[in-house]
Amino acid sequence: MKLIYFILLIALLIVPKTLLAQSNSILVKGVVVESEYNTPVEFATVIIKDKQTKKNITGTTTGTDGSFEIETNAANLYIEVSFIGFASTIIREFNTINGSIDLGTIQLSKDNQTVDEVTVRAEKSRTEFKLDKRVFNVGKDISSTGMSALEVLTNVPSVNVNIEGDISLRGSTGVQILINGKPSVIASEGSNALGTITAEMIDKIEVITNPSAKYDAEGTSGIINIVIKKEERKGLNGSMSVNAGVPNNHSVGISLNRRTEKFNLFSQFGFGHRELPRDKKSINTDNNTNTTVFSEGTEYRNETFYNVILGTDYHINKYNILTLSGNYAYEVEKQPSLIEYQIVEKDVETALWYRDEDTDATNPKWRYELQYKKDFRDKKDHQLLFSALGNFFGKDQSSYFKNTIEYGDVDNGDQQTRTDFKEAKHTFNLDYTNPFSKEFTLEAGSQFVLQDVSNDYEVLDLDGDEWVPDPGQTNVFEYDQKVLGVYSTAAYEGAKWGVKLGLRLEHTNLNTLLINTNERNQQNYSNLFPTLHSSLKLSSAFSLQAGYSRRIYRPRLWDLNPFFNIRNTYNVRVGNPDLKPEFTDSYEITSIYVFNKASLNLGVYYRYTTDAVERVSVFQDNIIVTKPMNIGTNRATGVEINGKYSPQKWLTFTGDFNYNYFKKEGEFNETIVDFNADQWSSRIVSKIKLPAEFEVELTGIFRSDRRTTQFEYAAQSYANFGLRKKLFKGKTVVNLSVRDVFESRISEGKASEPEYYLYNQTQSGRFITFGVSYGFGDGEAMEYSGRRR
Structure with a gap:
């Protein structure tokens, strides 16, 4: 309990300083989307610049929904929005209302001079914090190569998996495991605890310690949601991974995706053999x-x-x-x-x-x-x-x-x-x-x-x-x-x-x-x-x-x-x-x-x-x-x-x-x-x-x-x-x-x-595992979980 009081004291000492720092600030916000499909652009760069010196004042990147918010004390400014493979957008005209600049929806168009030459893969941060959950991006975890989903969970903050395969969250059992936000027998205790799902198939893992009422109330310590990859990039995309390990741990995974104007066809194939002594x-x-x-x-x-x-x-x-x-x-x-x-x-x-x-x-x-x-x-x-x-x-x-x-x-x-x-x-x-x-x-x-x-x-x-x-x-x-x-x-x-x-x-x-x-x-x-x-x-x-x-x-x-x-x-x-x-x-x-x-x-x-x-x-x-x-x-x-x-x-x-x-x-x-x-x-x-x-x-x-x-x-x-x-x-x-x-x-x-x-x-x-992953078409190797822009 002393440790808790000590940490709360530190937080209380920091809060007044942050409150003082926000006076006379302007909040700039908006949403960045692609002009072709009107889909959010994640990790686009938004920079506040000085009109006279042209120098950068502050900046940020957009979230998974394309939204952003920046606070600045500068008055003489303009905004530049950019992402590699797209033409930059400069915004000089805007209205300031009650200390806030709402830019609304900002569309980025493809830069035809660079889009065919540059391959960009956005690396998400290992762990992201949102209002009611934390998101662990599996693609950033090198040591997850060849793992099953159960083994991947051992690397997720707040989650503990013992040698017997029992899962606990913050030291407490009673965890609800979901696949793509829904219950599944693939994640049930009787089905070998996620053995057929490999790390290469996983986009991200969400840890929800206090779920909202929208979620099933099952799970006294919270919910762990395993999100399987599903690409929606235009054209034919694919990737393949091969893993081999000691003790015997061998697997092959293939992911294929085909996107047209009306259909998005997605598939994954995997097979392997593992020994768990x-x-x-x-x-x-x-x-x-x-x-x-x-x-x-x-x-x-x-x-x-x-x-x-x-x-x-x-x-x-x-x-x-x-x-x-x-x-x-x-x-x-x-x-x-x-x-x-x-x-x-x-x-x-x-x-x-x-x-x-x-x-x-x-x-x-x-x-x-x-x-x-x-x-x-x-x-x-x-x-x-x-x-x-x-x-x-x-x-x-x-x-x-x-x-x-x-x-x-x-x-x-x-x-x-x-x-x-x-x-x-x-x-x-x-x-x-x-x-x-x-x-x-x-x-x-x-x-x-x-x-x-x-x-x-x-x-x-x-x-x-x-x-x-x-x-x-x-x-x-x-x-x-x-x-x-x-x-x-x-x-x-x-x-x-x-x-x-x-x-x-x-x-x-x-x-x-x-x-x-x-x-x-x-x-x-x-x-x-x-x-x-x-x-x-x-x-x-x-x-x-x-x-x-x-x-x-x-x-x-x-x-x-x-x-x-x-x-x-x-x-x-x-x-x-x-x-x-x-x-x-x-x-x-x-x-x-x-x-x-x-x-x-x-x-x-x-x-x-x-x-x-x-x-x-x-x-x-x-x-x-x-x-x-x-x-x-x-x-x-x-x-x-x-x-x-x-x-x-x-x-x-x-x-x-x-x-x-x-x-x-x-x-x-x-x-x-x-x-x-x-x-x-x-x-x-x-x-x-x-x-x-x-x-x-x-x-x-x-x-x-x-x-x-x-x-x-x-x-x-x-x-x-x-x-x-x-x-x-x-x-x-x-x-x-x-x-x-x-x-x-x-x-x-x-x-x-x-x-x-x-x-x-x-x-x-x-356990030692060696893996090779290859992306073809417009696909990418199974290292990342983000879309390619």
Whole structure:
């Protein structure tokens, strides 16, 4: 808490200075567009110049929507707007009204003398800050070469992905993962957590810690939105990437785009193979009997994957666009493992055996989306949007476990499992936006989500020469959830300040059924989710933002399903059919400072969660069974800092720091929970531009030790390295990526109680990937995520 007060004090000392600096200033604003298609020009240069000396006074670049704002104290001025490949526009005549110059829409025309000679690729800053979200541009991250989407998330500020693949945001789980702003089975826990999406397919990742009411209320810690690339450049464009790595990590990706006056055809094709070894070690000690079970070995997850995205935008006319797209992915999994087990009783080794696993699975996934967008003639951004989205994911898996006993009396025979999993999810959205004026905008809409899941799981034991089903571990679990949501938001955004109010109503109907035992769980509830966002621009160098939202975390399929995988019979995870949803009220205040060579984003946040969900472990007969439970309340207070500093044109540092203090109160299994703890994480990235168009990127990541209700987890520190070389005027890019350079990313957790001691360790090791990307036609190599102008 002292750290929070110290940072707030610094902010309060800075504010008066910025307030004094803005007196007698003039605000210049406008929007820059291309004259041919009337689309926004991003990163266009806007310069304020002195009429007499012709020298530059100040300047800026346009945002993603082509808009800009500049403050100046100069009175005798003119404005120049330029972008390479376009003729510059000079504006000398304008009106100043109430200290503001509104230039309206500024059109840039192509410069025919240079447009065919110069290839320009706009590099977006690594992280951008907007009113209600932060945007991480993947193309700027050299070390992401060949990564899956899950691995890319490890480089995103505020996001933590542990070795097991669990995602948390600001130290809290309950994250909603979206693809292109909508839910998808490709991002669900049961579908190998984004394994078929590679970094080359991703445009950007948006981190939304306090979503507005327009978004689904799911996800108590916020939303992570993965935006897939879709180009709309005129003509035929394309790019191709090839990656190879150690351990085996090979992939090929192809992107094609064809734009005509009426149609925009887009496609992506990808396939590859990767191996994900994990060294695992565990210790289970029963202090009452002085008996310990040791297990150690390597688990593999080897995947061959294929991914196809096809779609088209049909521009019916200037005001109506119809989009149809489809995504099909297919995975073939093999999970071999060999684990050694030992039993030691009173310091004497009494048993030794090996458990050999052979698992095969196929995972088909498909996704479709039909979207209709209508722009109204009366004003810009007045639109109606309808979308229908369908998802399907299946898993056909079989496993064989063979136990080889070296010596000792071990009650462990050979086993088989069979899994037949099917998930269908359909989402329908209707959104209406009406900007009644330049300052005031109204939004309204609705969403209906239907999710239907069936998980048929069977365990068979070898009895002599016959496989016999185990009725205690065999069942069919059915999960059916429907969520209806309606929302409305109203926003005012002036030159200096803005506010956005929203309210969302959601009704949830959840039914689960264990068919063999006829156990049912029904939940039917309605909830209101208010949101509030505001911003205040005190000067061109300093602004404040504040936000509030109420969120929900609904139990997922794997949280509710009481049946478990028997991969390790001494460390078992199961679901809890009686689990209730948790609710979170989230508050935050953020300040953004922009200096000459640096920028700083400083935020303070507070989250209050009821019916907080946490995984709780029960120990008996040297077996630990872990399942999620509602333990009570959780109060978390935190500070987050993100910064960028460029002391030289060839050198840039970016970093982020997150600290939070939390207090948990409640009970489980008649045990009182009342404890507080803190945790923090930091990340620093240095990017160095070398001669001959070489670039080097070094990343260091540290995460402090942390505590849950029962477990304590050790601190982690590791480093990533990236090297990039551009060839043929940027048409070809060569990348080298080394992740976990020193093999120091080790996950260690332990629980020490009077009755037992538990220890778990997991390590994945070093990954090296080499990649080549080539852009053809008017396309560009898969290094950048911005459009070419």
